[in-house]
Amino acid sequence: MARAWITDRWVKDATVTMPDGTTTKISPTSAQLRALKTLPEHFRTTKFGRGSRWEAGWYEPDGTQRKRLFPRRSDAETFTASLEDDIRSDRYIDPSAREQTFAAIAEAWLASKNRIKDSTWRRYRRELDNYVLPKWGATPIGAITRPQIDAWILHLRDGTAPHVFDVNHHIKQTARVPAKMAPAYLGHIVRSTFGGPLRYAVAESIIGRNPLANVELPRSEGDLEHDLPHLTHLDIETLADTARELTGRPVDRALLLLLAYSGPRIGEATALRVRDLEPTHQRARIHRTWTVDREGRRKLGPVKTWEKRWIPIPTFLMAELADLTAAGPPDDFVFTAARGGAIDGTNWYNRVWRKTRIAAGLATTMSVHDLRHVAATNAIAAGADVKLVQQMLGHKDATETLNTYAHLWPDRVADVIAAVEQRRNDALTTARFRTA
Secondary structure, three states: OOOOOEEEEEEEHHHEOOOOOOOEEEOHHHHHHHHHHHHOOOOOOOOOOOOOOEEEEEOOOOEEEEEEOOOHHHHHHHHHHHHHHHHHHHOOOHHHHHEEHHHHHHHHHHHOOOOOOHHHHHHHHHHHHHEEEEHHHHHHHHHHHHHHHHHHHHHHHHOOOOOOOOOOOOOOOOOOOOOOOHHHHHHHHHHHHHHHHHHHHHHOOOOOOOOOOOOOOOOOOOOOHHHOOOHHHHHHHHHHHHHHHHHHHHHHHHHHHHHHHOOOOOHHOOOEHHHHHHHHHHHHEEEEEEEOOOOOOEEEEEEEEHHEEEEEEOOOHHHHHHHOOOOOOOOOOOOOOOOOEEEEEHHHHHHHHHHHHHOHHHHHHOOOOOHHHHHHHHHHHHOOOHOOOOOOOOOOOOHHHHHHHHHHHHOOOOHHHHHHHHHHHHHHHHHHHHHO
């Protein structure tokens, strides 16, 4: 049975002897308790005036006795009332567990992530160290409130939130400073990296509810119709030719064309081996990608289950790829670096893509990843349906594809209504002919 009680650590009943020789206990009067400083000595305990006055005691469901101190009786009463209700409702959580720091829970949560990729683990680690722990690390997990989280989100948006960045003097001489945070990046930091330890704490009965549960995150206000990068076929050809002229390597032209027409991610494209090409079906198999381990070292790894796919390759590009790989064995990489081995995507961005953009005067603000959008928009313009684009890009389901590209499919409402009207006219004409 649930049981909790409150004890006054400063005041006690006094034992007095009656005229007939018997003893009895008497309690201090209300007036005496209001004037605590003048309370008679026989009503004072040995702890009078030292530490918090009120002690809440209770038995846990397993019979263990616990206690907690409060300076005010009202606080102790609120605590014990909630405690008894939780015990009766089988929602009891050890109050001391709530005192664990967010940092301790975050480390336990991250250590429990045994099924994620090393690159995902590394992202969690980076975001925890850069943004989450500088703000919440020393905070007791049970003391985090929604108003505090809302204020933190505003600071993240403005670039004024607490942060700690690694200093790498080999790359930049000036210290890195935070900028205003984009909604998508902010959402991952708050919902995934900060929210993960909170959800873990709820699941492990460390806290009773998640303070992040009803928090609203900012949404992107960009206009996708104008924000999506686009290149014409002439633009793509100009960029591809420029890349080859700058490096003197046909492989750089072919890689750029594959990214812009077939839409693989750069890590997927550079992981292709000769045996992954199927010239007779004009396609290539995507089932591995370049990623990093927990120390940041580059390695080959599998793509997600739904990202295993075949990507279509135009005939002219397949012919170029066939020329590149004609002398290579099946296990060779399709896109090889000048010193051998697979091209590194980061190096290719710096050595080829950035210089190509400048030299061609095209796509000056585009990332390599933006070429996926170029591939998708041109495929849609050529008549590709939602399912084809989904499969080409390796989206988990068509919803992701539609959320990004729905506005690019032509509006065929008028065509559909016209077809319905024509079928109606045909049906009525046939019926009238039969009754004539």
